[in-house]
Amino acid sequence: MIEIDGSHGEGGGQILRTALSLSCLTGKPFRMVNIRKGRKKPGLAPQHLASVRAAREISGAEVAGDREGSVELVFSPGEVTGGDASLDVGTAGSTLLVLQSIVPALLFAGRKSTVTIRGGTHVPFSPSFHYAASVLVPTLGRIGVELSLAIGSHGFYPRGGGEIRAVISPAEGVWPLRLPERGRILAVKGWSASGNLPPSIARRQRDAALEALRSRLRDVTIPVEIEILSVPTPGQGTFLFLAVETQHCVAGFASLGERGKRAEAVGEEAAAALGAYCGTGAALDPFLPDQLAPYLALSGEESVFTTSRVTEHLVTNLWTIGLFRKFRYSVEGEVGKPGTVRVGPDVSGGPVPEAG
Numbered sequence: 001m002i003e004i005d006g007s008h009g010e011g012g013g014q015i016l017r018t019a020l021s022l023s024c025l026t027g028k029p030f031r032m033v034n035i036r037k038g039r040k041k042p043g044l045a046p047q048h049l050a051s052v053r054a055a056r057e058i059s060g061a062e063v064a065g066d067r068e069g070s071v072e073l074v075f076s077p078g079e080v081t082g083g084d085a086s087l088d089v090g091t092a093g094s095t096l097l098v099l100q101s102i103v104p105a106l107l108f109a110g111r112k113s114t115v116t117i118r119g120g121t122h123v124p125f126s127p128s129f130h131y132a133a134s135v136l137v138p139t140l141g142r143i144g145v146e147l148s149l150a151i152g153s154h155g156f157y158p159r160g161g162g163e164i165r166a167v168i169s170p171a172e173g174v175w176p177l178r179l180p181e182r183g184r185i186l187a188v189k190g191w192s193a194s195g196n197l198p199p200s201i202a203r204r205q206r207d208a209a210l211e212a213l214r215s216r217l218r219d220v221t222i223p224v225e226i227e228i229l230s231v232p233t234p235g236q237g238t239f240l241f242l243a244v245e246t247q248h249c250v251a252g253f254a255s256l257g258e259r260g261k262r263a264e265a266v267g268e269e270a271a272a273a274l275g276a277y278c279g280t281g282a283a284l285d286p287f288l289p290d291q292l293a294p295y296l297a298l299s300g301e302e303s304v305f306t307t308s309r310v311t312e313h314l315v316t317n318l319w320t321i322g323l324f325r326k327f328r329y330s331v332e333g334e335v336g337k338p339g340t341v342r343v344g345p346d347v348s349g350g351p352v353p354e355a356g
Contacts (some may be wrong), residue, residue, distance in 0.1 A: 002030040002323050006071070007037035009147075009316030013048050017101045018294055018317055020055040020075065022324035029076035030323075032058070043069040047093030050119065051101040054087050058102050058109075082109030082170070084285060089119025092160035094126035099166055104294050107145060107171045110247035114167050120155040121162035122239045128254050129154075129164055130191060130241040135252040135289055143303075144175045145295055154195055156237025176301040177292065179283035180340070185245025188213060188274070190242040192228040192267070194257075195233035201226050201263045205240045208267030213242075216275030238263070240270045246277065249287035251308075252276055280338045282306040289341055290314040297327045302344030310339035318343075 002023075006015055016032065023030050036042050040204045044052070045068065052066050052073065060078035089098060095117040106113040121129040127136065133149045140147055148170035155162020192206035206226045213224055226242070238257030243250055255269035277285050284292075286309035293314065296303045307314075318329050327348035333339020 002280070003294040004030055004032040004320070004323060005034055006032045007034040010312040011038050011316070012036060013051075013097070013314055014223060014290065014317055015320050016048055016073070016095060017051050019324070020051055020101040021104045021294060022057055022321060023075055024061070024077045024080050024102065025108065026324050028076055028324055029074070032076045033072045037324070041069075043071045045075070045093075046091045047089065047097065048175055050087065050089040050093055050098050054098050054117075055101050057085055058082075058106060065215045074301045080105045080158055081108045082106055082111045082113040085113070085114065085115045087117045088159065088244070089117065092120040092123050092155060092157040094120055094123050095119045095155070095162060095164045095169060096127045096132050099164075100291065103147060103166070103168055104275060104298070106168045110170055110237060112167065112169050114165065116163065116165050118155075118161070118163045120157060120160050121164060122154060122237060122254075122256060123157045124256060128239065128241060129162075129285065130239075131252045131254055134241070134243045135250050135285070135288060138250060139177070139288060139292065140173070140295065142175070142297070143177050143295060144171055146171065146213050154193070154231040154233040154237070155194065156233060156235050159233075159235025161234035174295050174299040176299045177296060177303040177304040177305055179249055180250075181281065181306065182283040183274065185217070185220050185222055185278060186245045186247065187222050188217075188224045188242055188244050190240065190270075191229050192226055192240045193229035193231045194238045195231045196236045196242040197238060199228065201238050201257065202230070202296055204263035205238065205257070205267040206340065209240055209242065209263035209271045210267075211273035212268045216271060217278065234286060239248065240266050242270045244274055249283050252287070253285065277308045277334065280308040282338050284308070286311050290317040293317050293343065296343040297325055299343075300345055302342060304340065305343045306338065306340050308338055310335050310337060310341075314341070
């Protein structure tokens, strides 16, 4: 059984989600201790328990310690067969984070899987539906991972109640990703949305984003389009999402509205993040590398890409993957700064190197 210290590195829920997905994929059981040890409320929260339930459902796993506040979990997977599944986070917890826990295993289940998840779709500290659909899905498609996403309703904090539907097609393997540079900036497309709030809020978000983008991208002449949306939701919320298309890739940046936060600040935040990315010349935004890492570690060839900011999430995720599968990786660049990442098969049979 693989022993995992949940306080390693970033020490958050990503270690658990990656462990669950690779445990289901490889059939290797694990025991994790010190789960979220350094957090304000250590242990498993409802969001993490939803990921455990999802992984258990697709694999018929035996689980111990799956209760709120638990700092230890034992997970012993069975066979992943694929098919249809319906999951409910039960809170405004992220549906997209739950999906991270099961997609890698379902890819190799031998048949198409359709998964419906209810919960948050645009909530703090997690990828939004629009990010996943606009950035993650097309990038996964480049490496042979066929995933489609649809949204039924939007879920904001604290009400939740959103619903997404994911269709995962079986894969024969994973191709390498080679993105050493992004190339020229071609266009920016975005969505400014509100749910059960005055439409003027979404317009103010859009106008602020457009003004900020004109300032930050004044050296390039590109089309910029931000669509106003009124979205169905059982609660209330707003968001603005920007996708920047370049010669070789797509990057995405989002900002969420919240009580007491001016609509203009929402638009300016997303535009500022996009501008910072464009200033580096790197290919991938800071949020994509750690989401891609579990897939790239399955490829039989080396992947290499640049990112506008190396994150602790990425470094910790690479470490976690190495507990389940032999592979080689290197991270050139300090956390918080641009860097180059290489992920490839372990051809030497030697120890998995740590990130540098």
